[in-house]
Amino acid sequence: MxxxxxxxxxxxxxxxxxxxxxxxxxxxxxxxxxxxxxxxxxxxxxxxxxxLPGIVDVHNHMHDDELFPDGIDFASQTASAVAGGVTTVVELPTQTPVTTPEVFLEKREACEELAHVDFGLVCGNVQDADIDIEGIIREGTRDFKTFTADPYLADDRTIVELMDRVGRAGGKVRVHCETQGIMDHARARIESDDPEVYMDSRPVEAELDAITRVGYFAEYADCPLHVVHVSSGSGAREGARFRARGEVPVTLESCPHYLAFSKEDVAEKGPFLKVNPSLKSPEEVQRLWDAVRDGTIDLIASEHFPTYRENRERGWENIWEPYAGLPSIETMLEFLVSEGVHEGRLSWPRLCELVCARPAAEAGVFPRKGLVREGTxxxxxxxxxxxxxxxxxxxxxxxxxxxxxxxxxxxxxxxxxxxxxxxxxxxxxxxxxxxxxxxxxxxxx
Ligand SMILES: [Zn+2]
CATH class of the missing domain: 2.30.40.10 (Urease, subunit C, domain 1)
Structure with a gap:
């Protein structure tokens, strides 16, 4: 029985x-x-x-004792995950670096006490490529995260060096793609502190340029590339060029908020839409839906980032002050079904690929996760x-x-x-x- x-x-x-x-x-x-x-x-x-198979969310931020205030920890956030149907998470470092085997193991042990759901971890945020790649992989990850933008900016040479070493070790590099130089220039022209100017500080071209450059970095270094949180349909198209060239495996991730909101929603929601990369134009949102439907985007992750309401409210006065990021893991599935499947933008099988099977495969846990079949x-x-x-x-x-x-x-x-x-x-x-x-x-x- x-x-x-x-x-x-x-x-x-x-x-x-x-x-x-x-x-x-x-x-x-x-x-x-x-x-x-x-x-x-x-x-x-x-x-x-x-x-559906339990949702597999491969990008979220849930455990950082130095950054997150009391009550926001791996227990409360994985509880939020499971409430929304997410039964597997891959958590990424935020402020506290996880770039040695020892720190990786410590984080694993701390999270094991707190986890409501099965979880994996990622090495990051890498700002110096001289790390023990093989030792970290032995602790149980294949993923290394780095940035082309502040506050965890790695210079081009570091990213190339990291890709060279990770590629040879059998791992994959995940990159936050926005070019800091473009954003510095854009920011210097802005004098206001209003929420609506935030989008102007992170132009779409910053994303397009960074995706193109790290695409060539990955080809040069012969390393699989995962572009996290693609925020525009144009960005998806740039990334897909590298996948089509077939030189290295390339996966493209997007997030619910880039489908749900455009920068025109910021007048109403203000700091409650502060996120990096920033929201883009309604036309880019439409193109991104197309990219999600037609397979240009491989998978959707939540990019969950928790904060308390009081903290975020401060952004009405000064949008530059609060940390960027949105709580999104619990609402991801209901959003994608209500505004995706039920609105005719996605089929059920496509949804299942986007949030179950494909992320499980990328994480290296398919078919144990991401599929309902005898033995899973x-x-x-x-x-x-x-x-x-x-x-x-x-x-x-x-x-x-x-x-x-x-x-x-x-x-x-x-x-x-x-x-x-x-x-x-x-x-x-x-x-x-x-x-x-x-x-x-x-x-x-
Ligand atoms: Zn992230």
């Missing part, structure tokens, strides 16, 4: 949607099929609901159709705000199963800190 049986769900995979029962045993998927024997410890009636981890999110208005009060996220406040959506996360157990229902978290496990992610095969 199975531990749990999910009955009658519309199960989504990258190849289609089919009606299925899902049997779960000992934390794994035991069987998927029609009319499985209805004998189980727990039966979840999913008639009328859509089932029992991570499942059930969605129901429901009209609702987004309010931070209804989220598990503890920062007290969401950029999506007031948005009218049509899909709601009903039940989240992680490792075979019910981890969340209706954004109420049932999992505990320590339920998640570290994912040791080896070099690329």
């Amino acid at each position: 199975a531990d749990t049986l999910v009955t009658g769900a519309d199960l989504v995979s990258p190849s289609g949607v089919r009606r299925a029962d899902i049997a779960i045993d000992d934390g794994e998927i035991a069987a998927v099929g029609q009319d499985l024997p209805h004998e189980a410890g727990d039966v979840i009636d999913a008639d009328g609901m859509v089932a 981890d029992a991570d499942i999110v059930l969605l129901r159709e429901e009209s609702w208005t987004v309010s931070a009060d209804d989220l598990a996220y503890n920062g007290g705000w969401t950029p999506y406040e007031g948005r009218k959506w049509t899909a709601r996360v009903d039940t989240v199963i992680a490792g075979g157990a019910i981890a969340a229902r209706d954004h109420e978290v049932h999992s505990e800190p320590g339920d998640g496990e570290f994912l040791h992610r080896g070099p690329r095969g």
Whole structure:
């Protein structure tokens, strides 16, 4: 007898949607099929609901004791993740560097105590390429993060050197692509402190130039490249040129907020849309949707960055003051279903590729994650159709705000199963800190 049986769900995979029962045993998927024997410890009636593999979010910021205030830690933020259907996270360094095997292991151990969901880690932010690449890979990551922009700017030679060494070791370099020189020039022309000028300080050309340059860096150094948080449709097109050339593997990531908002929304939302790269024009948003639909963008990640509302409010007075970044992990799936699938911009299978299968493959955890099939981890999110208005009060996220406040959506996360157990229902978290496990992610095969 199975531990749990999910009955009658519309199960989504990258190849289609089919009606299925899902049997779960000992934390794994035991069987998927029609009319499985209805004998189980727990039966979840999913008639009328859509089932997806638990979401795999490969870009988020959740653990930095020096940067984040009390209460914002890996426990509260992975709780927010699981409430939104995200059952696997790959966390990236923020202010505190994670660039030695020792610090990597310390961070792993701290996060193991706190994790609500399974997690991987990334080496970064690399500003000096003279680090123990092989030692860090042995600790369980394949990913190295660096920047072409402040505050973690690495110079061109450092990025090339890092790519050379990481490429040979079987890793991948993730780059934040905005050229600092263009932004310095743009910023010097701005005198106002109003939120609306923020976008002018980070022009789209800064992104386009940086993507092009790191594309050639990667080809020169023979290193797989992952462009994080592409913020414009034009940026996606620049990145895709390098993938088409076929010299090195290139993956392009975008984020929900670059699809949900343009710079024209800043008049209303002000500092609650302060994010780097900045938001772009409505035309770029439209092009980005096209790129997400047609496969130019490989995957979507949340780029979750938590802050308290009080901190962000200060940006109304002076937009340069608060740290940039948006809380977004809990709302990612509901946004993409409500404004993507339900609006006819994405199919269910394409959504599944973007937030389940492809990110799991990039992270090196597919098909254990990102697919519901016999033998994979029992991570499942059930969605129901429901009209609702987004309010931070209804989220598990503890920062007290969401950029999506007031948005009218049509899909709601009903039940989240992680490792075979019910981890969340209706954004109420049932999992505990320590339920998640570290994912040791080896070099690329
Ligand atoms: Zn980031």
